Amino acid sequence: MIKKKIIYLIAILGLFTACHNDLAPEAILPIPTPEQVAWQKLETYAFIHFGLNTFNDLEWGYGDTPASTFNPSNLDCDQWVSVVKASGLKGVILTAKHHDGFCLWPTKTTEYSVKNSPWKDGKGDMVKELSEACKRAGLKFGIYLSPWDRNSEHYGTPEYVEIFHAQMEELLTNYGPIFEYWFDGANGGDGYYGGTNERRSIDATTYYQYSRARETIKRLHPSAMIFGGTEADIRWIGNEHGSAGQTNWSPINEDANYTQFPYGNENGNIWLGGECDVSIRPGWFYHKREDHQVHSLAHLTDLYYRSVGRNATFLLNFPVALTGRIHPSDSTRAVEWHKSIQSELRTNLLENISVKASNERNGSKYAVSNSNDSDWDSYWATNDTVINATLTYDFEKPTTLNRVMIQEYIPLGQRVKKFSVEIEKNGEWISIKTTDAMSTIGYKRILRFQTETADKLRINFIDAKGALCINNVEAFLAPALIVEPKISRNEKDIVTIKAGDIGSKIYYTLDNSEPTIESKLYTAPFLFAKKGTIKAISYDSQFDKKSSASVTELDIPASSYTVVNPTSSRTDYLFDGNGYTSYQLQTPSPELVVTLAKEALIKGFTYTPNQGRDNASHISNYQLFVDDNLVSEGEFSNIKNHPIKQIINFNSVKGKKVKLKSIKQINNNSRVTIGDFSVITE
Ligand code: FUL
Numbered sequence: 055m056i057k058k059k060i061i062y063l064i065a066i067l068g069l070f071t072a073c074h075n076d077l078a079p080e081a082i083l084p085i086p087t088p089e090q091v092a093w094q095k096l097e098t099y100a101f102i103h104f105g106l107n108t109f110n111d112l113e114w115g116y117g118d119t120p121a122s123t124f125n126p127s128n129l130d131c132d133q134w135v136s137v138v139k140a141s142g143l144k145g146v147i148l149t150a151k152h153h154d155g156f157c158l159w160p161t162k163t164t165e166y167s168v169k170n171s172p173w174k175d176g177k178g179d180m181v182k183e184l185s186e187a188c189k190r191a192g193l194k195f196g197i198y199l200s201p202w203d204r205n206s207e208h209y210g211t212p213e214y215v216e217i218f219h220a221q222m223e224e225l226l227t228n229y230g231p232i233f234e235y236w237f238d239g240a241n242g243g244d245g246y247y248g249g250t251n252e253r254r255s256i257d258a259t260t261y262y263q264y265s266r267a268r269e270t271i272k273r274l275h276p277s278a279m280i281f282g283g284t285e286a287d288i289r290w291i292g293n294e295h296g297s298a299g300q301t302n303w304s305p306i307n308e309d310a311n312y313t314q315f316p317y318g319n320e321n322g323n324i325w326l327g328g329e330c331d332v333s334i335r336p337g338w339f340y341h342k343r344e345d346h347q348v349h350s351l352a353h354l355t356d357l358y359y360r361s362v363g364r365n366a367t368f369l370l371n372f373p374v375a376l377t378g379r380i381h382p383s384d385s386t387r388a389v390e391w392h393k394s395i396q397s398e399l400r401t402n403l404l405e406n407i408s409v410k411a412s413n414e415r416n417g418s419k420y421a422v423s424n425s426n427d428s429d430w431d432s433y434w435a436t437n438d439t440v441i442n443a444t445l446t447y448d449f450e451k452p453t454t455l456n457r458v459m460i461q462e463y464i465p466l467g468q469r470v471k472k473f474s475v476e477i478e479k480n481g482e483w484i485s486i487k488t489t490d491a492m493s494t495i496g497y498k499r500i501l502r503f504q505t506e507t508a509d510k511l512r513i514n515f516i517d518a519k520g521a522l523c524i525n526n527v528e529a530f531l532a533p534a535l536i537v538e539p540k541i542s543r544n545e546k547d548i549v550t551i552k553a554g555d556i557g558s559k560i561y562y563t564l565d566n567s568e569p570t571i572e573s574k575l576y577t578a579p580f581l582f583a584k585k586g587t588i589k590a591i592s593y594d595s596q597f598d599k600k601s602s603a604s605v606t607e608l609d610i611p612a613s614s615y616t617v618v619n620p621t622s623s624r625t626d627y628l629f630d631g632n633g634y635t636s637y638q639l640q641t642p643s644p645e646l647v648v649t650l651a652k653e654a655l656i657k658g659f660t661y662t663p664n665q666g667r668d669n670a671s672h673i674s675n676y677q678l679f680v681d682d683n684l685v686s687e688g689e690f691s692n693i694k695n696h697p698i699k700q701i702i703n704f705n706s707v708k709g710k711k712v713k714l715k716s717i718k719q720i721n722n723n724s725r726v727t728i729g730d731f732s733v734i735t736e
Contacts, residue, residue: 055356061472064367065529066355073638076110076417077211077713078419079267079415079435079521079706080438080520081465082466082468082469084322084324084325086304086327086464087325088278088465088651089278089287090288091464092277092468093287093288094119094367094464094497095147096233096367097498098142098358099143099145099147099368099369099370099374100145100146100372101146101148101331101368101370102147102149102184102371102374103147103333103367103372103373104148104150104158104373104374104584105124105151105154105156105170106121106123106124106154107131107154107339107351108340108373108374109123109125109501110128111335111549111613112339113691114152114204114205114438114689114692115153115154115156116152116154116244116245116246117156117203117204117205117206117245117246118204118251119154121138121156121166121169121170121240122171122184124156124171124173124354125171125173127336127377127378127379127593128377128379128573129173129180129183129379130221130377130379131180131184131187131379133185134146134306134372134374134379134380135188135191135225137380137389138156138193138391139191139193139371139387140385140388140391141389142392142508143239143370143388143534145194145195146186146188146193146196147183147195147197147236147369148180148196148197148515149194150198150199150225152198153199153202153203153242153245153508154204154205154617155200155204155206155236156668158179158180158422158660159179159180159181159183159224159225160176160177161224162224162554163217164205164206168180169727171272178339181197181228182228182229183415185230185581186230189230194233194234195231195233195723196232196233196236197229197235198236198238198279199218199225199237199416200240201218201237201258201283201670202241202242202245203241203245204244204247205246205248205261206247206576207247207248209245209254209522210247210254210255210256212669213425215261215262215263217266219270220262220299220704221663222267223270226274226275227274228730231275232274233278234280234281235276235280235281235283236282237262237264237267237280237282237283239290240692241255241256241258242400246719249647259284259485261437262283263598264284264285265285265437268285275719278372281329284443286326287326288326288327288328288329288367289329289521290312290315290329290330291330291331291366292313292314292316293313293316293332294695295332295357295696296315296330296332296360296370297357297364298316298330298366298369299316299318301317301493301496301498302316302317302318302365303317303319303322303365303704304318304325304326304327304328304365304497305322305323305324305325305326306324307320307321310322318349320471320519327366327509328365329369330357330360330361330367330368330369331364331369332357332368332369332370333370333371334348334354334370334373334384334387335352335374336351336372336698337373338371338692339351339373339587340376340381341373341701343701343703345383347605348383348663349387350538350601350602350604351387351601351602352536352554354370354388354536356533358391358567359502360440360502360644362500363459363467363498363500363501363502365494365495365496365498365499365564366533370388372384372385374567375703386546393405394448394535397530397532397533397728398533399457399530400502401530401531401659402411402528402529402530403453403529403607404527404528405428405528407426407447407448407449408447408448409423409436409445409446409447410424410446411442411444412442412443412444413436413437415435415437415521419432420433420435423567424684425445426526426527426732429525430525430526431525433463433521433523433524433526434523434525435520435522440521440522441469441515441517441518441519441520441521441522442515442518443476443512443562444513444514444515445509445524446512447511447527449508449509450507452508453507453509453531454505454506454507454508454531455508455511455529455530455662456505456506456530456532457498457500457529457530458475458486458500458503458511458513458528458529459498459525459526459529459672460473460499460524460529461497461499461524461527462523462524462525463523464496467520468494468496470495470496470522471493471494471518471519472493472518473492473503473513473514473515474514474516475511475514476510476512476514477508477509477511478508478510478511478512478513479507479508479509480509481509483512485500486504486506487503487504488501488502488503488504490502490503499593502532505531513527532599534590534596534597535594535599536554536555536594536600537554537555538590538591538602538603538604539551539552539553539599539601539604539607540554541562541588541590541604542606542631543582543606543611543631544612544630545629545630546612547582547583547612548580548581549608550574550579550581553592554601555592555594556590557594557596558570558594558601559575559576559592559593560575560576560590560591560592561573561591561593562576562588562590562591563590564582564586564588566587566589567602568603569589569591570598574657582611583613584611585610585611586606586607586608587605587608588606589603589604589605589606590603591603591604593646609732609733610650610651610654610732610733611736612626614651614652615648615649615651616648616649616651617628617646617647617648618647618648618649618711619645620639624637627729628729628730629730629731630730632729633662633664633730634664634665634666634720636664636666636729637724637727638727639716639726639727641724641726644716645715646713646714646728646731647711647713648711648712648713648731649711650711650712652710653708653709654708654709654710654733654735654736655706655707655708655736656680656708656733656734656735657705657734657735658686658687658702658703658704658734659678659686659702659712659731659732659733659734660730660731661673661676661699661714661728662700662730662731663690663700663727663728664695664697664728664729665729668722669721670720670723670729671694672694672697672719673690673693673718673726674687674693674718675687675688675716675717676689676690676712676714676715677717678704678712678713678714679711679713679715680707680711681707681711682711683709685702685707686702687717688702694720697729703734706736712733714728
């Protein structure tokens with residue numbers, strides 16, 4: 055009798071568990087809103103930086119150049135849109151107003167806009183032109199409106215806040231659906247401000263009234279994602295080079311600081327997916343001098359894996375040129391990049407392959423076959439208590455692969471903390487060889503590893519915050535992509551060229567011609583103690599493939615400089631072609647004084663900030679003297695968030711003695727460092 059009762063109880067319990075497990079796994083908080091999920095699925099979209107800065111050759115205009123300077127000769131938003139589309143990007147965000155305050159639409163709030171420019175006799179509206187071009191092409195449209203306004207006389211007062219909100223209202227009511235609204239965090243302080251030319255500081259957390267801004271945006275565009283400000287839907291990834299942390303949680307704590315942005319937080323209390331922004335060239339705005347510095351195909355492809363492949367989105371910027379069109383070098387590269395990714399991830403080797411799971415949640419809805427069907431909304435799940443399990447894919451014949459993509463079903467939260475990938479080869483299981491961390495997954499994780507031929511593929515989910523919910527696993531064989539070489543010249547004027555891949559050969563030219571495999575073969579470092587341009591390619595004979603060319607313009611040799619002040623043998627760090635080795639200047643009057651071996655026509659200089667992790671000691675405002683005459687002064691705009699080599703040009707002057715003086719460092723830091731320094735000569 056007792057036995058019967060026990061059997062009955064077990065049966066009831068079994069039924070209960072079965073029914074219970076038929077239910078979807080419980081969400082693990084925080085979870086994304088449906089709009090945040092839809093945004094993440096866009097994966098890649100474009101930025102356009104265009105405005106007065108373009109015509110002033112600046113990154114951050116001061117707000118003092120007349121609106122009449124804005125004069126694109128051949129503006130064509132359809133050309134931008136066709137480049138964006140051909141690059142596989144799903145939308146465009148336009149800098150409707152950058153920090154200089156110049157508005158690309160005929161706003162009622164200020165005279166500082168296209169309406170006072172010669173473009174279309176002041177009758178043009180670029181926000182309208184681009185939003186309509188996007189509609190025609192089926193692309194999404196987004197707005198960047200800089201809160202900081204270096205032109206407005208009212209900046210810093212309550213009046214400006216009203217102007218700022220009125221600008222937002224105009225942009226949100228007149229230009230159709232907005233998918234993303236971008237508030238920039240930069241607040242540099244000094245500006246023109248109606249001619250007062252002074253420093254104005256505000257508390258960005260309260261001054262701009264971001265809750266009110268959020269209400270307006272969501273009232274008019276409920277599904278728009280807000281970037282920046284105090285009430286955002288998505289988060290900046292913490293750098294401007296387009297790369298997320300190896301571990302990247304979408305959850306993060308509300309009060310997180312910038313250092314946590316690349317990684318998020320396993321126990322974060324809000325869901326804020328990461329967005330990786332990067333320009334296709336060093337600067338955000340167009341500068342002719344960067345025409346040969348468009349990022350290489352290999353670099354951009356790498357960034358795709360470091361952003362989308364690490365649970366973030368990728369925002370790729372096009373600095374529109376003075377004509378009003380995207381430069382051909384940028385458009386060609388962006389389309390090549392899209393094709394390269396398509397070819398790397400073309401054929402899913404796991405499609406319809408037999409797969410077994412070590413655990414399957416009760417109920418047919420969560421079957422393991424959901425992990426490699428083509429339906430995003432179906433997923434494989436484990437029972438509630440099972441947080442580690444394996445998936446094994448059995449190839450029918452030996453299959454060669456070097457990429458694995460895994461996706462979690464994020465509407466139920468991000469769960470996986472640790473996993474590993476193995477392949478079975480001749481009956482033996484071995485781990486794949488990769489430098490990628492196998493920690494978080496989130497919306498999408500793509501691992502790159504050494505090419506292997508396998509009979510089976512196994513994914514071990516080792517630790518998670520709850521039952522596993524995996525909606526997609528794919529594998530690919532990406533063709534080899536040859537990485538361009540790195541060229542550098544040291545303090546002894548010795549040039550070294552390093553290949554990006556083991557096994558590639560390097561060919562180079564010194565006469566500005568394009569290198570081919572007929573050019574000079576690089577075998578060892580060589581002396582190059584003169585001004586000139588070195589171009590080099592890597593070539594892999596195994597695949598008969600070459601990289602894009604690296605181009606390095608070298609000015610007068612390091613041996614032509616004598617450092618007069620400071621006197622230290624370590625000042626050779628300033629000329630060693632390596633921004634990671636830096637020299638610290640002495641305060642309170644931080645300056646570098648050099649003399650050249652002979653008089654030269656000097657037309658500019660370059661300052662490479664320390665490329666190491668210490669970014670607090672960069673010069674933000676400088677003066678440059680030639681033979682004791684002040685020839686240039688100004689700011690290194692955006693150096694804090696984007697510490698790239700700064701190139702300053704001026705009208706050429708003859709001289710021999712050059713002094714670079716730091717007037718101010720970022721955050722008023724007392725330390726001053728220089729990674730590299732060089733003059734630019736005629
Ligand atoms: C930064 C700005 O200061 C840059 O100029 C650029 O617009 C970039 C996207 O954001 O914070």
